[in-house]
Amino acid sequence: MTIAHVDMDAFYASVMIRDRPDLQQVPVVVGGGHRGVVLSANYLARESGVRSAMPMTRIKRMCPDAVIIAPDYALFETVSKSVMEVFRRVTARVEPLSMDEAFLDLRGVRLSPTEVAERVRASVYDEQRITCSVGIAATYSVAKLASKRAKPDGVLVVAQDEVTAFLHPLDCGELYGVGEKTREQLHRLGLITVGDVAHTPVGVLIRALGPAQGAHVHALAWGTDDRPAGGSYFGYSQARGAAPERSMGADETFGRDTDDPAVVLRELLRLSTKVASRVRAAAMAGRTVSIRVRFADFTTITRSRTLPEATDVTSEIFAVAASIFQGLGLQRARIRLVGVRVEGLIPRERVQRQLVLGERERGWSEADRAVDRAVGRFGRDAVRPATLLNRTANR
DSSP states (O other), X not given: OOEEEEEETTHHHHHHHTTOGGGTTSOEEEEOTTTOBXXXXXXXXXXXXXXXXXXXXXXXXXXXXXXXXXOOHHHHHHHHHHHHHHHHTTOSOEEEEETTEEEEEOTTOSSOHHHHHHHHHHHHHHHHSOOEEEEEEXXXXXXXXXXXXXXXXXXXXXXXXXXXXXXXXXXXXXXXXXXXXXXXXXXXXXXXXXXXXXXXOHHHHHHHHOXXXXXXXXXXXXXXXXXXXXXXXXXXXXXXXXXXXXXXXXXXXXXXXXXXXXXXXXXXXHHHHHHHHHHHHTTEEEEEXXXXXXXXXXXXXXXXXXXXXXXXXXXXXXXXXXXXXXHTOOOSOOEEEEEEEEESOEEGGGOOOOOOXXXXXXXXXXXXXXXXXXXXXXXXXXXXXXXXXXXXXXX
């Protein structure tokens, strides 16, 4: 098996400045609103320490010469779709992770991995005038690390006999799927590098991290894990026996902190609508709905609720999200960000919904699909909940 991970270089910033010759040699930051966060920064801005997700209020102190540009999400979507089509001209097995990165399964592709990488990079640059980096390896995790090491505008192929030499000198926190908390746990055990983790008995890792995570991290450290972090929205990874947890979500940072429950609930409705549409587009359904709330002091909480059966219905997902939020009993708490996520996704065809006595045979599920068709034909603003027609400027 050969996997390529293609990652656009400073995607949002690159798209915003590609038609601006005056910005090619200056630090540029893409960020939103009165008080949002950094969405992206070009490499000149990154040299000053600017990183994605930083509060915009810090940028002028860190990089006084930075030019700040508001994001154009419609343009990002257009460019992203074109880039994904470039990938699909190489292989039909493309697994997008976000707007600006994707895994490509190269099994059956006649070109060599290096030829694929160069063709993709050349096509993306010729058609969109932006660059990308490509990592190639036998597993998802190693391919993703390789693309990171290839940045910007490069290619790195990690052959099977080079995997341990490539991985083991790295900090264990660089492993794909190892978050900050897991990294801290490993460091507390004295395990600093990937090599340290690899040479630790798997039983020790299981006791420290739990059965699933301990075994998974050990496999990552040897480059033998073929489970895509976050799961695959396509069927081909399941054929290899992988059964990862799956989820889809979205969040939003308010332009100004808010303590108005009506504003928060309206945003939860918008996010529920967005997430439910994505779940339906992937022909999936999920049993667990979670929300994330970040307060003005950056404290963040996550709460979830599991339903009796999986759903892809917008109204059901929002009802759970709203109920969770209202159950928090937040009084006058100023909120910076909210998010909605649907977890435990399974193929929609496996969901057998039982009609309740007296319930209509056709209802919200069919209505959602009618909305999806209208949006697909006339654009995302064609149909929306009435509550969202007069959104405040607080977003």
